[in-house]
Amino acid sequence: MPRMPLGVMLSVRDDFAARLARIKDAGFTTMQLSTPPREYTVDPKLGELRSLIARSGVNVTSVAAVYEGESYADIAAVRNTVGLLPRATRAARIEDTKRCADFAHTVGAVNVSSHIGYIPEDKSHPDYGGLVSALQEICDYIRRNGQSFNLETGQETAELLREFIDDVSRENLGVNFDPANMIMYGTGDPIEALTVLALWVRGVHCKDGEWPEAPGTLGEERPLGQGQVGMERFLAKLKGIGYVGPLTIEREVPGEQQMEDLLSGKKLLDAIRAKLGI
Numbered sequence: 001m002p003r004m005p006l007g008v009m010l011s012v013r014d015d016f017a018a019r020l021a022r023i024k025d026a027g028f029t030t031m032q033l034s035t036p037p038r039e040y041t042v043d044p045k046l047g048e049l050r051s052l053i054a055r056s057g058v059n060v061t062s063v064a065a066v067y068e069g070e071s072y073a074d075i076a077a078v079r080n081t082v083g084l085l086p087r088a089t090r091a092a093r094i095e096d097t098k099r100c101a102d103f104a105h106t107v108g109a110v111n112v113s114s115h116i117g118y119i120p121e122d123k124s125h126p127d128y129g130g131l132v133s134a135l136q137e138i139c140d141y142i143r144r145n146g147q148s149f150n151l152e153t154g155q156e157t158a159e160l161l162r163e164f165i166d167d168v169s170r171e172n173l174g175v176n177f178d179p180a181n182m183i184m185y186g187t188g189d190p191i192e193a194l195t196v197l198a199l200w201v202r203g204v205h206c207k208d209g210e211w212p213e214a215p216g217t218l219g220e221e222r223p224l225g226q227g228q229v230g231m232e233r234f235l236a237k238l239k240g241i242g243y244v245g246p247l248t249i250e251r252e253v254p255g256e257q258q259m260e261d262l263l264s265g266k267k268l269l270d271a272i273r274a275k276l277g278i
């Protein structure tokens with residue numbers, strides 16, 4: 001694979017073939033998917049999806065596990081519903097993650113990722129140990145597929161994430177670094193965070209966003225180049241830490257707007273890369 005190949009984050013749904021054709025035509029060579037609806041994880045739709053992806057030549061680099069019942073409305077909703085943190089759904093979502101990894105394996109992806117939820121700052125909190133155990137179970141399972149699990153950044157500081165990775169103590173645990181999330185959640189400057197997490201970054205989302213306006217709220221996601229990440233300094237920093245993996249543009253808006261923003265995001269990244277020589 002060339003250094004820093006360009007990719008997009010795509011969801012699998014009925015118009016997937018048409019959107020895949022457009023991103024291929026635009027010159028993207030990689031993509032990350034999110035957990036597809038269940039009918040796409042079994043034949044006949046799974047077989048159709050696999051041959052569609054194989055024919056496209058666009059590599060699936062990761063699949064993001066998303067779970068039923070999650071809400072990103074505000075900080076409290078995220079704390080109560082997202083990832084592996086809520087105890088009532090933890091065991092079931094660990095199994096969902098394993099199924100997601102097995103799906104990812106069938107489409108050739110060597111990485112699985114998710115937001116696991118807020119990691120408690122207090123290591124003696126039972127949920128801290130619960131998350132460590134959950135990640136150990138998932139990492140041990142997906143190793144059989146030759147896969148790594150990447151923690152999506154945003155809900156905690158880089159320092160806490162690094163300590164958590166140390167405590168899980170599995171070689172196939174890394175980071176999918178999303179600079180916009182760190183800003184939108186107000187958890188720290190993403191460029192400084194990259195210094196802390198450099199050794200574990202196995203994927204990145206090129207996404208933009210704004211700092212939150214009030215405590216308890218989340219900042220707004222913006223099209224690439226229109227938020228406060230600073231894409232040029234982000235890419236320069238990735239070059240500086242020796243990152244060579246995919247640059248996956250993520251835009252979390254529905255419909256045609258998403259495709260338009262992905263394509264204009266690519267133009268911005270192409271221009272920055274030409275300027276930086278990467």
Ligand code: MG
Nearest residue numbers: 152178205250
């Ligand atoms: Mg992301």
